[in-house]
Amino acid sequence: MASVTRPRSGSLQFWPRVRANRIYARVRRWAKQDRDGILGFAGYKAGMTHVIITDTEKTLTKGEKITIPVTIIECPPMKPLSLRFYKKTPYGSEVISELPAKKLNKELSRKLVLPNSEKTKEAPKSYDDIRLLVYTQPKLTGIGKKKPEVFELGISGDLEYAKSLLEKDITINDIFKAGNYTDIHSITTGYGFQGVVKRFGVSLKSHKSEKKRRAVGNLGPFTPRKVSWKVPQTGQHGYHTRTEYNKLVISIGSDPKDVNQDGGIVGYGLIKNDYMLIKGSVGGPKKRMIKFTKPIRQTPDVGAPEIRRISTNSKQ
Template sequence: MVETHHPRRGSMGYSPRKRAKSMVPNIRSWPEWDGEPKLQGFPGFKAGMSHAFMVDYRSESTTSGQEVREPVTVVEVPPVKVSGLRFYEKTHEGLKTMGEVWANQVDESLKKRLPVPNHYKTKKMWEDIDRDMVDEVRAIIHTRPKKVSGIPKKVPDIMESRIGGGTIKERIDVGEQFLGEEVNYEEFCEAGRMVDVSAITKGKGYEGHVKRWGVKLLQHKNSKSVRNVGNTGVFRPGYTRPTVPQAGQDGFHQRTELNKRVLKVGENGEEVTPEGGFVNYGNIENEYIILHGSIPGPSKRLTVMRDPVRAGKHDVHEPNLTYISTESNQGG
């Protein structure tokens, strides 16, 4: 008899498929950076999608050098505030926190997120840090949601961003310069570079077997149900294995898409805001970037961009955008 086989439906690599713990993506790995010391991660707010005409920059594409129409995503990237620094040392158990240094006076809005005092003893904190033992420097940054008209939010989101490049001493010095100051997107990335984008995907709630796992529909004569699995496993052992596709939570997971090229970095939001504003978002009033293709999450969702972990070799030059659509999307 012929031995039948087909790959299993769905991937166990994404299990357990449950709701993300936080709306703020958690960056678990950071690449090395060879240039000058800088922040390696930066947050933004997804405004929406549009389309643009540009000269195809991909050298191996069949349309290389020709004008093509491509989907793009607009992300608003207002400046972030560096409220503190966190230092790590490498141990046999991994990175271990050595201590933190906070700015003498933090942003007033941060008190809505954390129980912070009116003043930190910054000088005393620096004295407690043994700079010779530091192996990793990360900045504690937070967003400025009050500057974004499309986000009905007052409480800032706080996260860590690695400071990479140069020597450890240079990273500490750059972190000391950043402490208590605003940092713009241009200090993180320029047009033409690749970034990895992390975000919490659009939530879909409780979904069935077929939509959640992509299993085949049963025949139309099947008893009771068609959009179901054929069986839930063997009689013994007396429990259902986690490899069996079942209904449950779908969406609202953290996902990361690699190598999204930054097509443009701009300051005038009117250049890309469609007539009537972005649907479910509004107008862009801060700095913005245009990414090639789509990214996870709905509009208004917080996204975190990071230096690429699998960048490969690519030319860094600003692509030639000939047209960006600003036609109204209302009622579309």
């Protein structure tokens, strides 16, 4: 009998496959840019649709109409919470001071204890990095949520620019525009405790196999007397932190009528704020917060595509 040679079942790129610490992703690295600006934003995944655009140059279908799938992300404006100042130490960066914003929404008290705004604070004289602490406004959407998410955003610019961010809302148009690339940080849909067939794509054994069919043939050789971490085993599937690089921003709009589907988006409802269309799929279920940052792998922008039509047909 001929030997069967094929790649292993399941990727070893991500390990360990464990549940994320929280429902929205953590960003550990921020891109660098020469001009002043905020390096990220966040929105709520609404669903998917398709758009018809005119294909660009350097393609076989140049100038022709093509259909591409897009993900709709609702992007209500975010509010600044404070500026965080970091100092580098032999044990990593540490927060040395925080400069809070003067006006905070009352819904923020659902997430944390509101700081005393009567006490005036000043920025430290020496620091190594500044981050902007922001919170979302899910109350502006139709997902039925009031408790905001709180997280940090990287910024580029001097102290005066950073202080100016505490006085205004942050919108998606301040950071991205159509034709830009962005990195998507999300928590994937969770499926709980699953077996090796669904978790790693292991082939089913013969129906005449002894004892089990949806299992691996063996756990490895007799020696060494231990099971390798590369052997597929049952465990957590989904609800992982994942990052997708260089996703294309197809469009950014402020008129919800352009993307609201007949009868509302299934499982989400109606878009009420600014929105963004991302080419392709985005990890996570509907109503989950998605972070998008400036691309860490610098890629020239391709320019905004010419959109002929955005499908608003009901997906029911």
